[in-house]
Each structure stands twice: as C-alpha cells, then as structure tokens.
Amino acid sequence: DRTIRQETSKDLEDLNNTVNQLDLIDIYRTTHQTRAEYTFFLNVHRTFTKTDNILSYKTLLSNFPKTEII
Numbered sequence: 637d638r639t640i641r642q643e644t645s646k647d648l649e650d651l652n653n654t655v656n657q658l659d660l661i662d663i664y665r666t667t668h669q670t671r672a673e674y675t676f677f678l679n680v681h682r683t684f685t686k687t688d689n690i691l692s693y694k695t696l697l698s699n700f701p702k703t704e705i706i
Contacts, residue, residue, distance in 0.1 A: 660692065664689070
C-alpha cells in the first residue's frame with residue numbers, strides 16, 4: 637500500500653512538473669476560483685473529487701472571460 641502511494645505521489649509530481657514546464661494553467665479553476673464544482677462523488681467515502689482539468693497556456697488567459705459564474 638505504501639509503495640503504491642509513493643508511486644502515485646511521484647507520478648503526480650512528474651505531471652505537475654510537466655504542466656509547469658509547459659507553462660500551462662487550469663483555465664476553469666483560474667477563472668472560477670470560488671466555484672466549487674466536482675466531477676466525481678465517491679459515496680463510500682462521501683468525498684467529492686475534481687478529476688478533469690481544462691489546461692491552456694498562461695499566455696492565452698486573457699482570451700477567457702474573467703467573470704465568475706454563480
């Protein structure tokens with residue numbers, strides 16, 4: 637169990653490093669900072685998870701609306 641967690645942690649770290657190196661951001665999360673949206677609910681643990689991202693180059697951020705949808 638511990639090995640799987642370490643591997644997952646390493647994979648997540650690698651993914652985050654790649655996203656940062658490519659200068660990407662999650663456009664949805666950036667433009668909707670206070671909106672709580674989730675794509676997956678695990679009833680057994682009663683937890684919500686966001687399993688998707690909308691990635692784009694940071695330089696394109698100005699092309700997206702800045703208003704918060706409530």
